[in-house]
Amino acid sequence: MTQTNGKPKIAFYWAASCGGCEITITELGMQLAVVGDLVDIVFWPCVMDFKYSDVEAMKDKEIDVCFFNGAIRNSENEHLAKLLRNKSKIMVAFGACAHEGGIPGLANYYDPESILKWVYDDCPSLDDSRGTRPCASTNVAEGEITLPIFYENVKTLSHTVDVEYTIPGCPPVVDQVESVINTLLEGNLPAPGAVIGVDEKTNCDVCTRQKGLTGVRIKEFKRPHEIEADPDICFLAQGLICCGPATRAGCGLPCIEGNMPCRGCYGPPVGVEDQGAKLLSALAAIVDVETPDDVQRVIDSIVDPVGTYYRFSLSDSILSELKYKQRARD
Numbered sequence: 001m002t003q004t005n006g007k008p009k010i011a012f013y014w015a016a017s018c019g020g021c022e023i024t025i026t027e028l029g030m031q032l033a034v035v036g037d038l039v040d041i042v043f044w045p046c047v048m049d050f051k052y053s054d055v056e057a058m059k060d061k062e063i064d065v066c067f068f069n070g071a072i073r074n075s076e077n078e079h080l081a082k083l084l085r086n087k088s089k090i091m092v093a094f095g096a097c098a099h100e101g102g103i104p105g106l107a108n109y110y111d112p113e114s115i116l117k118w119v120y121d122d123c124p125s126l127d128d129s130r131g132t133r134p135c136a137s138t139n140v141a142e143g144e145i146t147l148p149i150f151y152e153n154v155k156t157l158s159h160t161v162d163v164e165y166t167i168p169g170c171p172p173v174v175d176q177v178e179s180v181i182n183t184l185l186e187g188n189l190p191a192p193g194a195v196i197g198v199d200e201k202t203n204c205d206v207c208t209r210q211k212g213l214t215g216v217r218i219k220e221f222k223r224p225h226e227i228e229a230d231p232d233i234c235f236l237a238q239g240l241i242c243c244g245p246a247t248r249a250g251c252g253l254p255c256i257e258g259n260m261p262c263r264g265c266y267g268p269p270v271g272v273e274d275q276g277a278k279l280l281s282a283l284a285a286i287v288d289v290e291t292p293d294d295v296q297r298v299i300d301s302i303v304d305p306v307g308t309y310y311r312f313s314l315s316d317s318i319l320s321e322l323k324y325k326q327r328a329r330d
């Protein structure tokens with residue numbers, strides 16, 4: 001990596017994020033101290049007391065690499081994405097939320113008012129609704145106070161600014177993050193646009209469970225708590241939905257080794273535009289249906305279909321676009 005003044009300058013930022021991606025960075029442990037010796041961390045508001053004005057005062061492209069986690073849910077997220085883009089030579093979409101909208105992106109199934117209504121009026125943990133809604137601007141005796149504007153849709157980082165690299169995962173696994181940071185520090189930069197730290201196979205290609213999919217016919221799907229899964233046999237063959245056929249390899253299969261099905265957090269493999277559609281087609285190939293009642297029985301056995309097919313990728317899906325267009329028409 002080239003830099004003009006001594007150590008490379010690194011920034012970490014979280015937008016619409018749960019904080020898990022930041023925890024992954026801290027899980028580098030002592031390796032973080034080594035990285036800290038090699039780089040100059042110039043912005044990391046989750047951990048150190050940096051202000052936005054510190055970034056605004058930097059020269060354009062002064063930051064060598066910005067690791068940006070979280071989706072773009074509101075105007076503050078977008079402002080920081082654009083500001084950090086201007087100040088950074090390399091922008092990395094870090095984690096599933098920046099990559100594909102992640103869990104926050106599931107909100108794209110609903111219109112903004114129904115989300116606010118649930119949060120401020122209908123949520124069972126509320127005593128009573130006061131009809132409150134966040135206001136972008138409020139005048140008080142001391143002056144105007146502002147809040148970020150809640151957007152119609154959750155966007156990915158690459159919907160918002162140009163992104164050089166993507167590190168997928170919810171969160172990215174620690175070993176992979178360490179190896180990617182070392183790769184970047186050594187200057188071994190892949191071609192822009194690359195998803196780094198992964199390979200071109202699917203999780204099914206690298207999974208060692210007995211697949212036996214040929215001839216497997218599933219009459220209904222189960223949830224993981226409903227059966228005791230055999231740790232050696234493919235989850236799909238046991239009637240448990242596993243996103244392996246529609247997920248890029250590279251995580252090391254921590255969930256599958258823990259006897260839990262893959263949920264798809266590494267995103268779609270090369271050549272797949274829509275991860276949920278790919279998973280749906282893989283499931284359709286193994287169900288045992290002959291009549292409309294059989295079809296309904298299988299559909300009914302999938303609890304939360306959108307959250308199953310698109311747990312991490314709804315923001316970047318054909319379905320999200322269709323929902324947005326439908327809302328615009330209504």
Ligand code: SF4
Pocket residue numbers: 016017018019020021022069070094095096097098102103169170171172
């Ligand atoms: S990718 Fe996962 S761990 Fe990272 S911010 Fe999003 S929800 Fe949290």
Ligand code: SF4
Pocket residue numbers: 203204205207208209211233234235236237242243244245256262
């Ligand atoms: S569906 Fe899941 S359990 Fe089955 S082979 Fe693929 S990754 Fe492994």
Ligand code: SF4
Pocket residue numbers: 169170203247251252253254255256261262263264265266267
């Ligand atoms: S097994 Fe699936 S859900 Fe688990 S870390 Fe890997 S890609 Fe993510």
